[in-house]
Amino acid sequence: MTQVPAYERNPRLTCLHTSVVDAGSRDGRAFAVLADTVLYPEGGGQPADCGTLEGVDVVDVQKVNGQIIHILTDPVDTGPVTVELDWQLRFDHMQQHTAQHLLTAIAADHFGWQTTAFHLGATVSDIELDAATIDPAQLQMLEDVVAAEIRAARPVTARRVSRVAYEKLEVRSRGLPAGHTGDVRLVEIDGIDLNTCGGTHCANTAELEAIKLLGTESLRGGTRVFYLSGERLRRRLGAEVARTAALRGVLGVSDDELIGGVESRLEQVKEASRTIRRLEDTLASLLAERFAARGEALLVEHLPGRGLPFLQRLARELEALDPTRAVFLTAGEGDEGFFLLSAGEGSAVDVPELGPRIAEVLEGKGGGKGRVFQGRVSRLSKRDEAAGLLR
């Protein structure tokens, strides 16, 4: 590898004719080392690039002991090769990463909040600031100051300087990594920021298009600020607009009425649930009276389309009417459903003994305590056989 890789010499170079100097398999994955590369290896909070090596997909790029390892979907041979960069992905990384530099600089210089961490996510990115709280008005101010610097189209440049020169400069940095040797790479946002960074950056702040701060979250005594920048922001806005339009269609209301529309429908659902519960209570009482009138010591009933809570309600009503009776109730559709076995104080049915056996016959699982046993089953068609155990 030449001393400074192509992605650093020119972060906008998308294609390079070079050569594979080493190739093979590591941990079951094909890899290649190139004489030079346009693919950025993961580092400094910026994810690895993707691309192709003579048509073979590069799915990851890592720097290991100073060597840049390209992880491939298929093996390649050593020799001349063309390496191509997935520019859309890279430019997205450049936008989110450069946005972080700008946010970090403005947060520190205008608000006194230092950045303690940065995360470039697949959908949303965030920085962690050492501010105990950031209220919505402060967040809006931060976004507004950042927007002004985007409009200013400030040049963003990177350069390498000697360690001696670095020590003399006023650099916003948390220090160099342990064991760092040689030159120091600096990135500068003209008039705003000078920082150490090995990543790839937009050419000026205007290339960020915009930065939208999405919200905050308290974390480890600081505040995490979520943001989107550039093309990602436009795509996200497009998706949000489409989703809102779909919601308007579903609810048949305007944008302004959306929240009220959802709230009123949720209230309707709650009211309907209360009505259903009252009707089921009435139904359980009526059914219990009808079943009890048969005067059977063991009552066996199947209730299609009902659930376990209804069986429990019905069993309670039946026991209240006659505590000497045993009941074996099933409910459900087809073979899938529930069963409940209960026996009153005066019943001879041994629930702890028979409950598990019924669950086995009905190919299900159950549990219970005292004189009630219930469960979910998958073979309701065998309920006559199960009832036979009780008789």
Ligand SMILES: [Zn+2]
């Ligand atoms: Zn950077």
